[in-house]
Amino acid sequence: MIEDPRVKMFRHISIYAVLTVGAIVMMVPLFWTVSTSLKTRDKITIRRLELIPDPIAFENYPYLFEARPIFRYTRNTMVIVVASLFGAWVPCTLAGYAFARIPFPGRNIFFGILLATMMLPYVVRLIPLFLFFDEIGWTRTFGPLILPRVLGHNAFYIFLYRQFFRGIPEDIYDSARIDGCSEFGVWWRIFMPMSRPVLAAVSIFAFSFAWNDFLNPLIYLGSNKELWTLALGLNALQGFEGEDNSLNLIMVFSMLMIVPMLVVFYFGQKHLISGVTAQGSLKG
Amino acid sequence: MQASLKAQRSESDTSWKVRLQEWWFRNRALIGYAFIFPWFAGFIIFDAAPFVYNLYLSFTDYQIGTVGTPPWIGFENYTEIFTEDKLFGKSMYNTLYYLGFSVPLRLIFAFLIALILNLRVRGMELYRTLFYVPSVVPLVAATVIFAGFLNTRYGFLNQFLVLIGATPVRWLSSPDAIKPSLILLSLWGFGGQMIIFLAGLQSIPEDLYEAAAIDGGTGWHRLIYITVPLMTPTIFFNLLLGLIGGFQVFEQVFILIGTHGGALQAGLVYMLHVYNKAFRDFEFGYAAALSVILFLIIFVLTLMVVYTSNRWVFYGDAQDDEA
Numbered sequence: 001m002i003e004d005p006r007v008k009m010f011r012h013i014s015i016y017a018v019l020t021v022g023a024i025v026m027m028v029p030l031f032w033t034v035s036t037s038l039k040t041r042d043k044i045t046i047r048r049l050e051l052i053p054d055p056i057a058f059e060n061y062p063y064l065f066e067a068r069p070i071f072r073y074t075r076n077t078m079v080i081v082v083a084s085l086f087g088a089w090v091p092c093t094l095a096g097y098a099f100a101r102i103p104f105p106g107r108n109i110f111f112g113i114l115l116a117t118m119m120l121p122y123v124v125r126l127i128p129l130f131l132f133f134d135e136i137g138w139t140r141t142f143g144p145l146i147l148p149r150v151l152g153h154n155a156f157y158i159f160l161y162r163q164f165f166r167g168i169p170e171d172i173y174d175s176a177r178i179d180g181c182s183e184f185g186v187w188w189r190i191f192m193p194m195s196r197p198v199l200a201a202v203s204i205f206a207f208s209f210a211w212n213d214f215l216n217p218l219i220y221l222g223s224n225k226e227l228w229t230l231a232l233g234l235n236a237l238q239g240f241e242g243e244d245n246s247l248n249l250i251m252v253f254s255m256l257m258i259v260p261m262l263v264v265f266y267f268g269q270k271h272l273i274s275g276v277t278a279q280g281s282l283k284g
Numbered sequence: 285m286q287a288s289l290k291a292q293r294s295e296s297d298t299s300w301k302v303r304l305q306e307w308w309f310r311n312r313a314l315i316g317y318a319f320i321f322p323w324f325a326g327f328i329i330f331d332a333a334p335f336v337y338n339l340y341l342s343f344t345d346y347q348i349g350t351v352g353t354p355p356w357i358g359f360e361n362y363t364e365i366f367t368e369d370k371l372f373g374k375s376m377y378n379t380l381y382y383l384g385f386s387v388p389l390r391l392i393f394a395f396l397i398a399l400i401l402n403l404r405v406r407g408m409e410l411y412r413t414l415f416y417v418p419s420v421v422p423l424v425a426a427t428v429i430f431a432g433f434l435n436t437r438y439g440f441l442n443q444f445l446v447l448i449g450a451t452p453v454r455w456l457s458s459p460d461a462i463k464p465s466l467i468l469l470s471l472w473g474f475g476g477q478m479i480i481f482l483a484g485l486q487s488i489p490e491d492l493y494e495a496a497a498i499d500g501g502t503g504w505h506r507l508i509y510i511t512v513p514l515m516t517p518t519i520f521f522n523l524l525l526g527l528i529g530g531f532q533v534f535e536q537v538f539i540l541i542g543t544h545g546g547a548l549q550a551g552l553v554y555m556l557h558v559y560n561k562a563f564r565d566f567e568f569g570y571a572a573a574l575s576v577i578l579f580l581i582i583f584v585l586t587l588m589v590v591y592t593s594n595r596w597v598f599y600g601d602a603q604d605d606e607a
Binding site: 012030036091095122124130182184218254 | 304305308309312313314315316317319320322323324325326327329330331333334335337338339341397400401403405411414415417418420421422423424425428429430431432433435437438440443444446447472475528532534535538539555558562563568571572575576578579582583586590
């Protein structure tokens with residue numbers, strides 16, 4: 001079937017028109033963010049659209065570091081990120097490995113429990129956990145944010161690892177065991193090096209969930225400014241103390257939160273599509 | 285296994301090493317338990333115990349001043365929620381309103397753009413990235429950006445509306461505009477679902493389309509008889525996930541509108557109501573009861589996902605083969 005060249009041309013133009021308009025609409029808020037972050041204080045309160053700032057106020061960026069304890073926020077956020085990554089790399093992979101390769105009585109029951117917890121919404125655990133941590137005096141500390149992460153309390157990561165480990169041929173496992181490798185040795189010397197793709201995808205999830213977490217830091221650290229994370233700091237700049245005339249600083253702060261995420265996603269892109277797809281077909 | 289293990293022993297092996305290997309082998313089950321122990325401990329502390337205690341709390345009158353065992357009041361919290369609590373109905377209505385628009389609209393945008401990108405147009409990767417980038421923006425940052433973007437006087441949107449001669453809108457302070465603003469924010473992040481749909485579309489076998497072309501099927505036929513039926517499981521699954529997530533919408537509203545829920549509490553979503561009861565009024569028992577109701581709704585939706593899963597499992601396999 002030969003298509004009329006004019007029809008084909010029209011089709012092409014309309015496809016690009018839709019995509020380009022759509023992409024512009026999606027990009028406008030980000031473009032506006034960059035633009036506002038570079039405006040001087042008197043320019044942000046002008047009630048007229050000005051997309052390219054004049055003058056360009058690069059000094060807003062260093063100024064935010066003076067005006068807000070950005071380094072402290074970043075350090076506090078990194079504490080949570082590091083705990084998350086540790087949990088994702090060690091206890092979660094060990095558990096995923098056990099569910100995939102080590103036969104032990106009750107394995108299916110435990111795995112069933114694991115799957116069931118993926119469906120348990122956070123809202124039914126929120127209040128008891130808060131009361132519990134309050135009781136043991138852990139509110140206003142990192143404890144409630146670190147403990148679950150360090151224990152690898154994330155059924156989704158374990159599930160992803162298990163699926164991936166099951167795909168590693170049994171022969172490799174057997175020959176390593178026959179050569180006298182321990183379970184721990186098989187996990188460390190064979191499964192971990194072979195699992196770069198799934199490790200990369202889970203690491204990106206772990207980083208971004210920790211980086212983005214808001215509700216938990218709000219509940220546990222909200223009243224302790226010393227331990228505020230970037231998300232809490234940004235919210236405070238915007239919400240409680242924010243006035244319209246600090247819009248440029250708010251956008252500078254937003255950029256500081258966005259850029260690391262973009263970097264992580266850029267380098268992890270390759271692995272992420274498969275990871276996101278798995279996530280989408282299993283859990284949102 | 286034991287025999288082959290022994291055969292592999294070389295002369296240089298020290299005896300403790302051999303014994304350790306044998307011990308590892310004999311105690312595999314023990315090692316299995318050891319490996320899942322951190323997760324299981326986390327399960328008890330962070331899932332099982334809180335879940336049970338939350339259920340218990342919902343039948344008590346546990347408040348900030350309560351000392352010792354919280355007084356058991358049976359279904360009183362629940363009766364109060366359904367008969368007296370005006371904010372229960374209001375917040376449920378707001379949540380359903382938000383869901384009713386944001387979830388289907390996101391899916392429609394995500395699906396349509398994925399369809400277009402799947403036409404293998406030149407520059408497809410660039411467009412895919414541009415549509416996806418907003419979903420990478422941290423939720424707090426995205427919300428704060430929208431607070432500025434929708435600012436009545438200095439925000440982009442109103443200045444743009446003025447520029448083209450339209451009437452500016454008080455996006456975040458007029459009760460009629462609060463929910464549309466929240467929906468707008470959620471639409472900005474449709475890229476995640478778009479990626480999922482795109483991966484699904486790309487895993488549809490090419491020969492199906494070729495067969496249809498040979499039979500004289502037009503592009504429209506291919507869409508209606510091949511693409512859409514094969515994608516329905518993915519769409520349906522994402523719809524349910526969207527609903528489950530949408531019922532728990534919190535952070536965006538908290539940051540954009542504040543805990544009160546904005547003018548006429550038009551932005552008071554269900555989670556905000558739970559949060560206020562727990563962490564503002566410190567009525568923990570009552571808030572627990574509210575959370576149990578939300579749990580039941582989500583539970584029913586989750587069961588729907590599980591019972592329809594046999595329809596989408598096939599798809600997961602197809603994608604695994606490709607990756």
